[in-house]
Amino acid sequence: xxxxxxxxxxxxxxxxxxxxxxxxxxxxxxxxxxxxxxxxxxxxxxxxxxxxxxxxxxxxxxxxxxxxxxxxxxxxxxxxxxxxxxxxxxxxxxxxxxxxxxxxxxxxxxxxxxxxxxxxxxxxxxxxxxxxxxxxxxxxxxxxxxxxxxxxxxxxxxxx
Amino acid sequence: xxxxxxxxxxxxxxxxxxxxxxxxxxxxxxxxxxxxxxxxxxxxxxxxxxxxxxxxxxxxxxxxxxxxxxxxxxxxxxxxxxxxxxxxxxxxxxxxxxxxxxxxxxxxxxxxxxxxxxxxxxxxxxxxxxxxxxxxxxxxxxxxxxxxxxxxxxxxxxxx
Amino acid sequence: xxxxxxxxxxxxxxxxxxxxxxxxxxxxxxxxxxxxxxxxxxxxxxxxxxxxxxxxxxxxxxxxxxxxxxxxxxxxxxxxxxxxxxxxxxxxxxxxxxxxxxxxxxxxxxxxxxxxxxxxxxxxxxxxxxxxxxxxxxxxxxxxxxxxxxxxxxxxxxxx
Amino acid sequence: xxxxxxxxxxxxxxxxxxxxxxxxxxxxxxxxxxxxxxxxxxxxxxxxxxxxxxxxxxxxxxxxxxxxxxxxxxxxxxxxxxxxxxxxxxxxxxxxxxxxxxxxxxxxxxxxxxxxxxxxxxxxxxxxxxxxxxxxxxxxxxxxxxxxxxxxxxxxxxxx
Numbered sequence: 001x002x003x004x005x006x007x008x009x010x011x012x013x014x015x016x017x018x019x020x021x022x023x024x025x026x027x028x029x030x031x032x033x034x035x036x037x038x039x040x041x042x043x044x045x046x047x048x049x050x051x052x053x054x055x056x057x058x059x060x061x062x063x064x065x066x067x068x069x070x071x072x073x074x075x076x077x078x079x080x081x082x083x084x085x086x087x088x089x090x091x092x093x094x095x096x097x098x099x100x101x102x103x104x105x106x107x108x109x110x111x112x113x114x115x116x117x118x119x120x121x122x123x124x125x126x127x128x129x130x131x132x133x134x135x136x137x138x139x140x141x142x143x144x145x146x147x148x149x150x151x152x153x154x155x156x157x158x159x160x
Numbered sequence: 161x162x163x164x165x166x167x168x169x170x171x172x173x174x175x176x177x178x179x180x181x182x183x184x185x186x187x188x189x190x191x192x193x194x195x196x197x198x199x200x201x202x203x204x205x206x207x208x209x210x211x212x213x214x215x216x217x218x219x220x221x222x223x224x225x226x227x228x229x230x231x232x233x234x235x236x237x238x239x240x241x242x243x244x245x246x247x248x249x250x251x252x253x254x255x256x257x258x259x260x261x262x263x264x265x266x267x268x269x270x271x272x273x274x275x276x277x278x279x280x281x282x283x284x285x286x287x288x289x290x291x292x293x294x295x296x297x298x299x300x301x302x303x304x305x306x307x308x309x310x311x312x313x314x315x316x317x318x319x320x
Numbered sequence: 321x322x323x324x325x326x327x328x329x330x331x332x333x334x335x336x337x338x339x340x341x342x343x344x345x346x347x348x349x350x351x352x353x354x355x356x357x358x359x360x361x362x363x364x365x366x367x368x369x370x371x372x373x374x375x376x377x378x379x380x381x382x383x384x385x386x387x388x389x390x391x392x393x394x395x396x397x398x399x400x401x402x403x404x405x406x407x408x409x410x411x412x413x414x415x416x417x418x419x420x421x422x423x424x425x426x427x428x429x430x431x432x433x434x435x436x437x438x439x440x441x442x443x444x445x446x447x448x449x450x451x452x453x454x455x456x457x458x459x460x461x462x463x464x465x466x467x468x469x470x471x472x473x474x475x476x477x478x479x480x
Numbered sequence: 481x482x483x484x485x486x487x488x489x490x491x492x493x494x495x496x497x498x499x500x501x502x503x504x505x506x507x508x509x510x511x512x513x514x515x516x517x518x519x520x521x522x523x524x525x526x527x528x529x530x531x532x533x534x535x536x537x538x539x540x541x542x543x544x545x546x547x548x549x550x551x552x553x554x555x556x557x558x559x560x561x562x563x564x565x566x567x568x569x570x571x572x573x574x575x576x577x578x579x580x581x582x583x584x585x586x587x588x589x590x591x592x593x594x595x596x597x598x599x600x601x602x603x604x605x606x607x608x609x610x611x612x613x614x615x616x617x618x619x620x621x622x623x624x625x626x627x628x629x630x631x632x633x634x635x636x637x638x639x640x
Contacts, residue, residue, distance in 0.1 A: 019214050022214040023212070023213045023214050023219065024209050024210050024211070024212045024213075025210060025211055025212060025213060025219035025221065025222055026219075027210075028210040028211070049184050050184050050185065050187075050188040051184070051185055051188070052183070052184050052185060053183045053184075053185060054179050054182040054183050054244075054309055054310065055244075055309075059183065059185035059186075059225065060225075060228060060246075060247045061185065061221075061222075061224060061225020061226065061228045061229060062185055062221075062225060064221060064224050064225060064228065064250065065219065065220075065221020065222060065224060065225055066221065068220060068221045068224065069221060084214075084215075086220075086254065086257070087220045087254055088253065088254055088436060088460070089251075089252070089253050089254070089409050089460060090224065090250075090251075090252050091249075091250075091251045091252075091411060091571035091618060092249065092250050092251075093248065093249050093598050093618055093620065094246065094247055094248055094249070095590065095591045095598060096591075097246070110575065110616055111575045111576075111613075115435050115462075116408060116462075118573050118575060118616070120616070133591075136590055136598070136600070136618065137618070138571060138573055138616065138617070138618060140408070140409060140460075140573065142435075142436075149214055149215075150214065248596060248620070249569050249620060251411035251458060251571060253438050253458055253460065255430065255431045255438060256431075270413075270415065270456055271415045271416075271453075275595050275622075276568060276622075278413050278415060278456070280456070293431075296430055296438070296440070296458065297458070298411060298413055298456065298457070298458060300413065300568070300569060300620075302595075302596075339534050342534040343532070343533045343534050343539065344529050344530050344531070344532050344533075345530065345531055345532060345533060345539035345541065345542055346539075347530075348530040348531070369504050370504050370505060370507075370508040371504070371505055371508070372503070372504050372505060373503045373504075373505060374499050374502040374503050374564075374629055374630065375564075375629075379503065379505035379506075379545065380545075380548060380566075380567050381505065381541075381542075381544060381545020381546065381548045381549060382505055382541075382545060384541060384544050384545060384548065384570065385539065385540075385541020385542060385544060385545055386541065388540060388541045388544065389541060404534075404535075406540075406574065406577070407540045407574055408573065408574055409571075409572070409573050409574070410544065410570075410571075410572050411569075411570075411571045411572075412569065412570050412571075413568065413569050414566065414567055414568055414569070417566070469534055469535075470534065
């Protein structure tokens with residue numbers, strides 16, 4: 001479970017958690033960072049009715065959003081100081097309905113680059129000892145150096 | 161804007177809206193069906209802080225979730241009676257930050273099949289006359305005939 | 321069918337065709353550029369047995385390769401001088417078997433950026449008046465400015 | 481490296497190799513099955529100029545085609561008798577240029593279903609002891625039971 005990546009930013013842990021804390025949508029859905037190592041991030045969400053689809057499972061869109069966030073912060077943990085992160089691409093395959101009381105998304109960076117970071121990520125819906133592997137996906141994150149994470153972009157900035 | 165698909169279920173409009181209304185996550189985020197024709201669905205969401213990421217835009221995961229929902233209901237509008245819909249695969253490319261006061265996701269079915277329905281979908285974040293094309297994607301939905309949409313699946317049912 | 325993009329390189333037509341001509345795999349399979357406008361590229365391939373899979377259709381991998389090439393050159397037509405192109409990501413959905421005597425792949429750029437160019441592309445297998453829409457996909461191309469297209473990269477260069 | 485899947489067809493090895501041998505495109509490019517276990521398939525291709533792009537690497541489209549084939553036969557190894565396989569969806573991320581004298585694509589099935597089989601696959605371009613991890617991807621294969629693999633489909637059959 002331990003990572004082989006060397007973070008460029010020695011403060012990566014604080015930087016990632018600070019960025020995560022500034023995402024209102026993550027607190028809206030009750031998401032929390034459960035594990036953070038260089039290039040690895042795991043995010044947990046507890047089941048509540050407001051997060052479900054018509055069959056009572058975690059909504060697939062929410063599962064995707066949480067997994068995307070895990071992939072984003074796995075990448076962001078490896079970025080240089082004074083940079084920010086944007087998802088440019090995500091590919092997700094749903095393997096099983098996300099049935100369970102805990103949603104667990106885990107992402108690991110596969111490749112770093114000057115601009116693009118590629119992650120592999122999975123989500124699991126868990127109930128007691130049962131773990132439903134509900135999603136596997138690939139995510140591409142862009143590293144925007146020199147763009148601080150804590151202020152808004154101007155209107156005409158593009159994602160890439 | 162009018163569709164060339166013939167719906168199998170004459171009650172498709174009521175069936176889709178009823179299913180949408182039973183997705184607690186959609187009401188949680190304030191999503192509403194703004195357009196529904198056979199094979200086409202458009203969903204709108206108003207900006208509020210709880211739906212944003214750290215730069216003040218609609219969260220990319222939320223944008224994906226809403227677009228996925230539009231693709232799901234575009235497909236579901238063409239399904240036979242007494243069936244349900246599950247996303248099996250989504251591919252999303254983010255084109256611009258989702259900056260605006262209204263999020264508009266629009267999906268159109270590209271291909272119907274016995275089992276799989278393929279849709280193309282886009283999302284736009286709009287502010288006055290400005291429209292930011294923030295996402296384009298491809299979605300695969302599975303048609304599960306004989307599985308009613310309004311009851312829960314059993315634990316071991318798989319998505320496919 | 322005419323494009324709304326303004327090419328950065330006035331010699332884009334010659335530059336694209338020269339690069340295409342230096343791809344041995346394209347001539348190996350008999351591919352030719354059938355249409356080239358700024359941000360749009362169409363590539364054609366005639367059926368022959370060596371390009372088929374076990375059912376006698378164009379092999380899906382070949383269809384993907386040709387469509388990827390169309391997307392690459394649609395993007396490359398918009399690049400600045402003295403740059404090269406690499407695919408970073410492709411998402412392809414197969415809609416129908418690629419049955420026909422002519423394979424036609426057509427790509428259009430959806431978005432340009434500093435680094436990434438996103439295209440939408442489709443492939444059709446045609447026989448007389450019948451046209452089988454066999455593939456739809458999304459492609460991300462990287463623009464590598466200052467990297468000439470006609471010499472080899474060093475071993476450790478990464479795609480991104 | 482050994483697989484945990486139980487094949488439904490005890491003759492899976494002969495059935496897969498027979499289908500592979502009937503793909504003219506695979507012999508055209510010199511592809512061979514280097515490893516086959518239930519749910520796992522590895523395909524190798526030797527470098528030759530006809531398989532390259534403009535920088536002298538294996539063409540990305542060819543790398544995708546070979547990896548797709550590995551994913552298809554990993555899935556097909558788990559299918560019941562008297563069935564055939566079609567790719568319905570592929571998502572590929574290119575990690576590095578495919579530089580080397582041997583291309584090695586390896587796929588493993590992640591999930592089996594009634595209709596869809598999901599695989600994860602990677603490709604490596606190798607030169608002596610150096611191995612360039614050039615592609616990672618996710619693939620969805622459809623199982624078509626009752627459709628023999630060795631005869632052509634009719635014109636109007638769809639992939640799904």
